[in-house]
Amino acid sequence: MQGLSPEDAAQISRDTRNVIRSLGRPIMVQLSAKTACPTCGGVDQTTGFPKNPLCPSCGGTGFKESETPVQIQAVVSWGKTNDLQYTQAGRLDVGNCRIEVEPMWRSYFEEGMELVVDGVRVNVVNIVASGFGTISRIIVECEKIAGQ
Ligand SMILES: [Zn+2]
Secondary structure (H helix, E strand, O other): OOOOOHHHHHHHHHHHHHHHHHHOEEEEEEEEEEEEOOOOOOEOOOOOOEOOOOOOOOOOOOEEEEEEEEEEEEEEEEEOOOOOOEEOOOOOOOOEEEEEEOHHHHHHOOOOOEEEEOOEEEEEEEEEEEOOOOOOEEEEEEEEOOOO
C-alpha cells in the first residue's frame, strides 16, 4: 500500500486487533502434547529407555499423547466446500472456514493440525500472516474433514 505512514500502519494494526476482540468469538483449539506415561513412569533418566517396555498403557514408549483444549478469541467465517467465498453468518453448506486471530496465537497453529471450530472438525491447510509492516493478524484457512 503506497503512502502509508508508520503511524497509519500502527493504527491499522490496532484497529485490526480491536475488530478481532470485538467481533470475535471463542473457538476451541485442541493442542497435542507428549507427557510421561503415568502408569510406568515414562523414560528412565539414567538409561534413556522406557521404564517398562511392556507397559500396556503407553505401548512401551513411555509417553502419552494428550489433547488440551484451549480457548481462543477469533473471527470465524464459513464458506462452501471448494469455494473461497466466505460469509460471516453461514453455517449452511459448511466446508471451508477461515479463522482470524491475533498474532500472539500464531505458535498455536500449524499446517495439517486438526481443530474443532463451531463443533466441526477441520484441518489447517494454510496460515497467512497479514498486516502492514507489523503483523496485525493471523489468518488460518481450514478445510472440513470429510465424513462428518
Ligand atoms: Zn507406560
